[in-house]
Amino acid sequence: MTGIVFILLTAFFFPGIILRTKNIASGRKGPGIFQPMKDLRVLLKKGSIFSPTTGIIFRIAPSITLSAILCASLLIPFAGNAAPLSFEGDFIFFAYILAMGRFFSIIGALDTGSSFEGMGANREAFFSMLIEPAFFILLAAFAMFTGYTSFSDIFPHFYVSESDYALIYSIIGCFLLVQIAMVETSRVPVDDPKTHLELTMIHEVMILDNSGFDKALIHIGTYLKFAIFGSLIFNSIVPAGWHFLLQSALFMLIQVVFAIAIGLLESFRARNKMNKNPKYLLTISAIAMIAFVVTLIITKKLM
Amino acid sequence: MERIKRLSLKNNGPAADLKDIPLLDYEAFYEHVADLLNDEQNHCLSYHGVRSGKNLILYCFMAKDADNSIEVCAHEVAVETAVLKSLSALHPAMHIFEREIHENHGVAFEGHPWMKPLRYPCDRHNRKNTIDTYPFYSIGGEELHEVGVGPVHAGVIEPGHFRFICNGEKVLHLEIQLGYQHRGVETLFTTSDNGLQRAILSESVAGDTAVGHALAHSQLVESLAGIEISADLKAERCIALEMERLAIHIGDTAALCGDVAYQTGQVVCEALRTQVINTTQLWCGNRFGKGLVRPGGTNYPLNDDIAHEILNLLEDTGRRFREITDSIYSSPSVLGRFDEIGTLTRKQGFLAGVTGPSARMCGIVRDIRKTHPFQYYSAINFRPIVLDTGDVLARGMIRNLEAFQSMTLIKELITEWTKMDKRGSSRPVYDYKPKPDTFSISLVEGWRGEICHIAMTGNDGKLSHYRVKDPSMHNWTALALAVRNQEISDFPVCNKSFNLSYCGHDL
Numbered sequence: 001m002t003g004i005v006f007i008l009l010t011a012f013f014f015p016g017i018i019l020r021t022k023n024i025a026s027g028r029k030g031p032g033i034f035q036p037m038k039d040l041r042v043l044l045k046k047g048s049i050f051s052p053t054t055g056i057i058f059r060i061a062p063s064i065t066l067s068a069i070l071c072a073s074l075l076i077p078f079a080g081n082a083a084p085l086s087f088e089g090d091f092i093f094f095a096y097i098l099a100m101g102r103f104f105s106i107i108g109a110l111d112t113g114s115s116f117e118g119m120g121a122n123r124e125a126f127f128s129m130l131i132e133p134a135f136f137i138l139l140a141a142f143a144m145f146t147g148y149t150s151f152s153d154i155f156p157h158f159y160v161s162e163s164d165y166a167l168i169y170s171i172i173g174c175f176l177l178v179q180i181a182m183v184e185t186s187r188v189p190v191d192d193p194k195t196h197l198e199l200t201m202i203h204e205v206m207i208l209d210n211s212g213f214d215k216a217l218i219h220i221g222t223y224l225k226f227a228i229f230g231s232l233i234f235n236s237i238v239p240a241g242w243h244f245l246l247q248s249a250l251f252m253l254i255q256v257v258f259a260i261a262i263g264l265l266e267s268f269r270a271r272n273k274m275n276k277n278p279k280y281l282l283t284i285s286a287i288a289m290i291a292f293v294v295t296l297i298i299t300k301k302l303m
Numbered sequence: 304m305e306r307i308k309r310l311s312l313k314n315n316g317p318a319a320d321l322k323d324i325p326l327l328d329y330e331a332f333y334e335h336v337a338d339l340l341n342d343e344q345n346h347c348l349s350y351h352g353v354r355s356g357k358n359l360i361l362y363c364f365m366a367k368d369a370d371n372s373i374e375v376c377a378h379e380v381a382v383e384t385a386v387l388k389s390l391s392a393l394h395p396a397m398h399i400f401e402r403e404i405h406e407n408h409g410v411a412f413e414g415h416p417w418m419k420p421l422r423y424p425c426d427r428h429n430r431k432n433t434i435d436t437y438p439f440y441s442i443g444g445e446e447l448h449e450v451g452v453g454p455v456h457a458g459v460i461e462p463g464h465f466r467f468i469c470n471g472e473k474v475l476h477l478e479i480q481l482g483y484q485h486r487g488v489e490t491l492f493t494t495s496d497n498g499l500q501r502a503i504l505s506e507s508v509a510g511d512t513a514v515g516h517a518l519a520h521s522q523l524v525e526s527l528a529g530i531e532i533s534a535d536l537k538a539e540r541c542i543a544l545e546m547e548r549l550a551i552h553i554g555d556t557a558a559l560c561g562d563v564a565y566q567t568g569q570v571v572c573e574a575l576r577t578q579v580i581n582t583t584q585l586w587c588g589n590r591f592g593k594g595l596v597r598p599g600g601t602n603y604p605l606n607d608d609i610a611h612e613i614l615n616l617l618e619d620t621g622r623r624f625r626e627i628t629d630s631i632y633s634s635p636s637v638l639g640r641f642d643e644i645g646t647l648t649r650k651q652g653f654l655a656g657v658t659g660p661s662a663r664m665c666g667i668v669r670d671i672r673k674t675h676p677f678q679y680y681s682a683i684n685f686r687p688i689v690l691d692t693g694d695v696l697a698r699g700m701i702r703n704l705e706a707f708q709s710m711t712l713i714k715e716l717i718t719e720w721t722k723m724d725k726r727g728s729s730r731p732v733y734d735y736k737p738k739p740d741t742f743s744i745s746l747v748e749g750w751r752g753e754i755c756h757i758a759m760t761g762n763d764g765k766l767s768h769y770r771v772k773d774p775s776m777h778n779w780t781a782l783a784l785a786v787r788n789q790e791i792s793d794f795p796v797c798n799k800s801f802n803l804s805y806c807g808h809d810l
Contacts, residue, residue: 026570115450119791189636192564196457197795199450200562270565270636273644274472274792 003078003231006248010255011220011227012037017256021263040219046212053113054209061108062214066221068101073224076231077152079247080240086152091139094151095132098184101221102128109206116198120205123274127190127202130281131183137288138176141295142236145169151235159239165298172291173236178261179284181229185222188266190277200274226262230255312373314675318527318741321759324362324377332378333388336363340394344368346656346669348746348755350390350400352408353768357381359408364744364757368674373744382408389415396656399776406432422482422809426490440478442468447475450791454483461805465794472790477783484809492758492769498524498598498733505756506593508771509807513589514547515749516771517596519756522677523745524598527758528735532599535723537679539605542613542716543583543595544678545709548750550579552702552709553624555802559699560631562796563640568631575620575627582616585609599732604725610717617710628703632696641696645785645797648693655784656777659752661801664701665693671748683715693785695793698800739764751775751804773807 016033023030050059074085075094087093106125109117143149145165146157159166183190186203198205207218234254238247272280296302308325327335339345348364359382365374380387389412391398401412402421409428412418420432441449447470454462462483468476491504505520506513518540525532554576560568580590587595587603595603631637647657649666662669670687672680688704690697742759752774761767782801786794 022566026566027574028570115448118448119450188564195562195564197562198457199452199794200792266564267566270560270563270634270640272636273640274790276639 001084002081002248003076003083004073006078006251007073007076007224007227007231010230010252011223014226014230014255014259015223017259018263018266021260022267025264025267036219036223040216043212043216043219048210048212048214051112051209054111057104058108058111058209059214061104061111062210062217062221064104065101065108066217066224068097068104069221069224069228072097072101073228075151076228077155077235077240078231078251079242079244080156082152086150089149091143091149091151091154092136095135095139098225099128099132105206105218109209112209114209116205117208119199120202123202124206127183127277127281130278131180131284134176134281134285134288135180137285137292138173138180141288141292142169142173144292144295144299144301155235156240158236159241169291169295170236172287174233176284176288176291177229177233177236178258181226181233181258182262182265183281183284184229185225187262189269189272190280192271226259227255230258233258310375312375312744313371314373314671314744314746315522315677316526316743317529318738318743319375321740321742324375324742326360326377326379329378329380329387332361332363332376333390335376336365336390337393339365339367339374340390340396342369343653346658347394347397347400348373348744348753349757349770349772350397350404351757351770352404352410353759354382354408355379357383359385359410361404361410362757364755366675366746368669371675373675373746375744380410382410386411386413388413391415391417395654396777399656399780420482422485424485425487434480434482437480439466439480440468440476442475446470463805467791467794469791472792474786474789474791474794477786477794479779479783481779481805481808484806486806486810488810489769489771492771493766496765498735499731502597502731502733503593508810509751509773509775509804510591511551511804512547512749512751512754512773512807514543514592514596515747515751515754516756516773517593518544518678519745519747519749519754521596521598522747523743523756523758524732524735524737526743526745527737527741527760528598528732529738530599530732530735533729534679534682535720535725536601536604536729538716538720538723539601540596541679542605542713542720543586543592544747544749545713545716546579546583546613547592549620549706549709549713550576550583551750551802552706553579553620555702555799556628556631556699556706558799558802559641559695559796560637562799563637565631565634565637568627568634568637571623571627575624578616578620582612585612597731598735600729602731605720607721610720613713614717617713621707621710624706632700632703638696640793640796641699642694643692644695644793645789645800646692646694647781647785649691651784652693652781655780657752657781658774658777659748659750660698660701660705661752661774661778661781663687663689664697666691669753671746671753675746677745677747679716679719683712683719685712695796695800737764737766749774751802751807752778771810773804773810775803775805775807778803779808 015036020033072094075083075090077083106121109121142154146154148154191202234251238250310323345365345367348366350363352359352361359380361378363376391401392414401415404410406421406427423434450467452465454464464480466478467474506517508516553572557569557572583592584590586609647665652665652667658669668689672685673687690701737760739762745756747754755772757770758766759768786797
């Protein structure tokens with residue numbers, strides 16, 4: 001259960017750290033790191049306004065999306081303890097419960113009948129389809145390497161296996177997970193969460209019609225995703241056998257470094273041209289594929 | 304063909320008599336104008352109708368860059384029955400003028416390809432045309448979809464409606480419908496006789512070109528009323544105009560970076576722009592230079608302290624701006640978003656009749672400072688910057704280069720200004736008396752391009768007609784052409800790279 005508590009805790013200050021990093025990098029004063037949480041509190045107090053063209057789907061979509069993400073967070077182990085929910089092949093469940101959340105936010109956007117939101121939904125569906133292989137191939141490499149198919153088994157066995165290649169794997173895994181997380185949470189270079197230009201948006205344009213409480217749920221979902229991917233990164237870097245307190249400290253440290261890294265990446269580069277995104281996403285998958293092939297060679301399943 | 308009587312003027316020259324304008328019959332007028340436009344060095348500054356009893360006189364002002372002159376000719380038609388052969392069919396750049404004449408006076412143009420309402424003025428000919436019944440272009444087909452943006456936009460953007468016809472992410476056609484900002488500016492210039500009101504009005508034609516439009520207006524008034532101004536005031540006005548250009552170009556660079564999510568470029572350029580406009584504020588009390596340029600004199604003469612401040616600013620801003628633009632235009636991720644996006648070819652530019660940086664970035668040499676010099680520009684050596692690729696990168700780059708050119712010009716102007724005899728304080732003149740039955744034209748190269756103000760006086764010596772042409776009027780068409788076959792997600796950066804005025808168009 002500690003894992004869940006930690007994920008919820010880090011989700012709390014994650015967006016604030018990104019914002020603060022970007023402000024410092026641009027030489028601005030900017031708000032404190034808890035500003036996104038204060039905004040969230042305001043939103044949660046508000047009611048939602050629904051357009052008369054929307055139906056039931058639009059109203060239930062934000063709640064379903066958030067619950068899917070919460071459900072996914074139950075699968076993440078922490079410090080060698082099994083996750084609250086774990087079974088063989090649970091990483092597939094993890095990927096598709098997130099995909100189900102996204103599916104509902106996409107049909108929720110389509111439900112508004114707005115041409116903007118249809119455009120955004122179209123882009124989101126396309127790009128998330130392209131990033132899916134990267135995640136699976138990476139996890140398949142992990143599974144091959146350790147011989148297990150559940151998060152709660154893969155990570156504890158990561159560093160105890162006979163092979164000396166674990167470190168390389170954790171680095172590749174960490175790199176890929178950062179990239180996947182950036183796409184999943186709609187950050188630069190694939191999307192730009194700060195823009196006011198509807199025609200260039202991907203995720204933001206899908207939630208244009210959401211307001212008040214529903215919008216807060218969507219934001220909470222995004223913040224949770226950061227923390228979930230952050231803890232996956234933590235799991236792939238830190239050996240599960242280390243002391244619990246040391247692990248806890250490292251968990252916090254890695255989350256903070258992850259948030260700062262996102263902030264810095266966003267400060268010093270422009271976002272991709274929309275038609276370059278598929279190439280960019282497939283490159284991430286290609287790197288995962290290389291990792292997979294190398295695993296096959298190491299585990300002597302190939303050659 | 305009989306030889307046509309010509310009336311040739313100079314920009315910033317004295318007023319001419321209205322009766323000297325040759326009144327041609329339409330055949331001759333049509334052929335003469337079409338003939339002039341065949342030469343790339345000529346373009347139409349204004350073509351508009353003025354009511355004279357039951358008839359309508361159509362005046363055409365043609366800029367001839369080759370000999371730095373402006374030729375005027377006119378044609379009289381009876382409004383009710385008039386059906387004229389359209390000039391747009393031969394020279395598409397004339398389309399907007401003919402649309403305007405049609406909308407205001409109901410003159411029909413045969414063979415006009417795109418006869419749509421322009422800005423819905425209150426006294427339009429056909430009151431049944433309203434903004435809600437705008438005839439949008441449409442294409443049928445299962446695979447196409449339409450995306451409408453605006454008139455209300457996110458952020459601090461003026462109102463205007465954009466309608467895209469897309470095939471997936473690709474834009475097949477963009478139609479820009481404006482008119483939401485129409486305030487009746489031209490009419491307001493003639494309803495009041497108060498010179499101060501007119502001066503303030505001219506500053507509000509387009510809020511981002513306060514100095515440019517105020518200068519065009521002041522020049523026009525001085526020409527109509529025969530007011531002479533001193534050389535040092537002329538230099539001061541040029542400094543003000545270049546300061547405006549510098550501030551806007553830096554601000555636009557910031558906005559371009561913002562649109563592609565390049566935060567560093569955005570925040571640094573925003574800060575630099577603030578430094579420039581704050582220096583303008585130090586000079587005249589207003590960051591946008593309102594109140595700085597007035598007919599006949601100035602309330603805020605330049606002094607040594609302010610000149611010193613400006614030079615300090617240029618030193619500091621110049622260095623920092625060079626650093627940041629070096630990093631903007633060498634960053635692969637930024638170049639990937641600018642290069643070969645939204646290309647306007649030289650030919651398209653001519654067809655649309657573009658002016659200003661939007662013309663110079665696609666290889667068309669049009670700069671009033673060079674071809675029809677006004678104020679102090681006739682005394683300094685000025686060479687327009689011309690690029691030829693016509694994409695977003697060229698538009699960003701020309702802003703970058705012109706910003707540095709403006710800095711050099713300001714330094715040069717201040718050096719000249721220091722050497723001059725300073726006149727006693729010449730205060731603005733608001734109770735000027737224009738000569739009766741005359742007209743004058745005034746051209747200024749604002750940061751966005753050619754600003755044209757034309758005024759005519761009645762037999763009582765009061766302004767009877769006032770005409771404003773903002774560079775945006777033609778350049779909007781160029782934007783619509785530039786986004787064809789582009790991705791719809793690249794529209795915002797294309798739009799920003801032109802940075803056109805809605806209220807300048809709508810008047």
